[in-house]
Amino acid sequence: MNKQEVILCEGLEDSLAHALGQCPYDKLFILTDEHTHALCLPLLKDVPALKSAGEIIIGAGDAHKNLATLASVWQALSDGGATRHSLLVNLGGGMVTDLGGFAASTFKRGIAYVNIPTTLLAMVDAAVGGKTGINFNGLKNEVGVFSPAMSVLIETEFLRSLDAHNFFSGYAEMLKHGLISTPEHWAELLSFDTGRVDYAQLKHMVGRSVQVKEGIVREDPLERGIRKALNLGHTVGHAFESLALAEGRPVLHGYAVAWGMVCELYLSFLKTGFPKDKMRQTIQFIRQNYGAFSFDCKSYDCLYELMQHDKKNTAGVINFTLLEDVGAIALNQTADKESIFETFDFYRETMGV
Numbered sequence: 001m002n003k004q005e006v007i008l009c010e011g012l013e014d015s016l017a018h019a020l021g022q023c024p025y026d027k028l029f030i031l032t033d034e035h036t037h038a039l040c041l042p043l044l045k046d047v048p049a050l051k052s053a054g055e056i057i058i059g060a061g062d063a064h065k066n067l068a069t070l071a072s073v074w075q076a077l078s079d080g081g082a083t084r085h086s087l088l089v090n091l092g093g094g095m096v097t098d099l100g101g102f103a104a105s106t107f108k109r110g111i112a113y114v115n116i117p118t119t120l121l122a123m124v125d126a127a128v129g130g131k132t133g134i135n136f137n138g139l140k141n142e143v144g145v146f147s148p149a150m151s152v153l154i155e156t157e158f159l160r161s162l163d164a165h166n167f168f169s170g171y172a173e174m175l176k177h178g179l180i181s182t183p184e185h186w187a188e189l190l191s192f193d194t195g196r197v198d199y200a201q202l203k204h205m206v207g208r209s210v211q212v213k214e215g216i217v218r219e220d221p222l223e224r225g226i227r228k229a230l231n232l233g234h235t236v237g238h239a240f241e242s243l244a245l246a247e248g249r250p251v252l253h254g255y256a257v258a259w260g261m262v263c264e265l266y267l268s269f270l271k272t273g274f275p276k277d278k279m280r281q282t283i284q285f286i287r288q289n290y291g292a293f294s295f296d297c298k299s300y301d302c303l304y305e306l307m308q309h310d311k312k313n314t315a316g317v318i319n320f321t322l323l324e325d326v327g328a329i330a331l332n333q334t335a336d337k338e339s340i341f342e343t344f345d346f347y348r349e350t351m352g353v
C-alpha cells in the first residue's frame with residue numbers, strides 16, 4: 001500500500017491547491033453529500049482548479065452508504081468522461097470518504113483521490129489509513145478495499161460548526177488513540193475541557209491523534225498485527241451499535257466505542273492487569289461526557305451473539321484488543337462467556353443502568 005500524505009492545514013485552499021499541483025490529472029471531480037455541498041464546498045470557491053471540476057452529490061448519512069449510491073458515483077464519473085488519470089476529491093464525513101475512496105479505487109481499476117474530512121471522526125479515523133467501502137447485506141463496511149488516499153487534508157476549522165454529538169463521537173476515537181499510545185496523550189485528552197472547547201488545543205490534539213493512527217498504519221497497513229490495536233473498544237462497541245440499531249434507537253459510532261471501551265478496559269483489568277485507577281479515571285470521563293447505553297440482562301445473549309459474528313474474529317472465537325497499561329497493547333485476546341457477562345454486569349453497575 002502506498003503511503004498517504006496527511007496534512008494538518010493552516011489554510012485549506014492553499015493546501016488543496018498544493019496537493020492538486022503534486023498530482024497530474026486530466027479531469028477533476030469533487031464528491032460531496034447534500035450537507036457538505038451546501039456548507040463546506042463554498043469554503044473552497046477560490047481554488048482555481050475546482051471551478052471546472054465535475055460535481056457529484058450524494059445523500060447524507062449511513063443509509064446512503066450502499067451499492068446504489070456507489071453505482072451513482074461510478075455513473076457520474078463515467079458520464080463525466082473520467083479516465084484512469086482523473087482525480088476525485090472527497091469532501092465530507094466518514095461516509096463520503098469511505099464510499100468516495102471505494103468508488104475511486106475501483107473505477108477503471110483505480111484512480112487517485114484526496115480526502116478532505118469535515119467531521120472529527122473522519123479527521124482522526126475514517127479518512128486516514130486507506131480503509132474504504134460500503135455497507136452491504138445489512139452489514140457495515142462489508143465490501144471494500146484497502147487503498148490509501150493520495151493526500152488527506154485536515155482543516156480543523158470545520159470543527160467549529162460541528163454539533164456536540166458528532167464532536168463526542170470523534171473524540172471517542174481520540175481517547176482510544178490516547179489509551180493505545182502514551183500516558184501523556186491519554187492524560188491530556190482526559191483533562192481537556194469539553195464544555196468550553198479551546199480550538200487551538202483541539203487542533204494540536206487532532207494532529208497528535210492522527211500521528212498515532214498513521215504510525216500504526218505505516219507499520220501494518222493491512223491489519224495483520226499491530227493495526228488491530230485500533231480495534232480497542234470496538235468488539236463490544238459494534239455489538240452495542242448493532243443492538244441499538246435493531247431496537248430502533250441508533251447511536252453514533254463513537255458513543256458505542258466509548259461504551260465498548262468501558263467494557264474492554266474492565267476486561268483488560270481482569271485479564272491483562274490494566275491498572276484499576278486508570279480504568280476508573282477513563283470510565284469517569286466517559287460516563288460524564290457520553291452518558292450510558294442502557295440494556296438489561298435479557299440482552300446479554302444477543303450482545304454475545306453479535307460479538308461472535310464480528311468480522312475481526314477467526315473461527316468464531318471472539319477477538320479483543322486489550323491493554324496491560326496505557327500504551328501497552330495486548331493483541332488477540334479472548335474471553336469466555338462468563339467473563340463477558342461479568343463485564344456486562346460491571347458496565348451496568350458502574351454506568352448506573
Ligand code: GLY
Nearest residue numbers: 125129131227230
Ligand atoms: N478504524 C480502524 C482502522 O482504520 O483500522
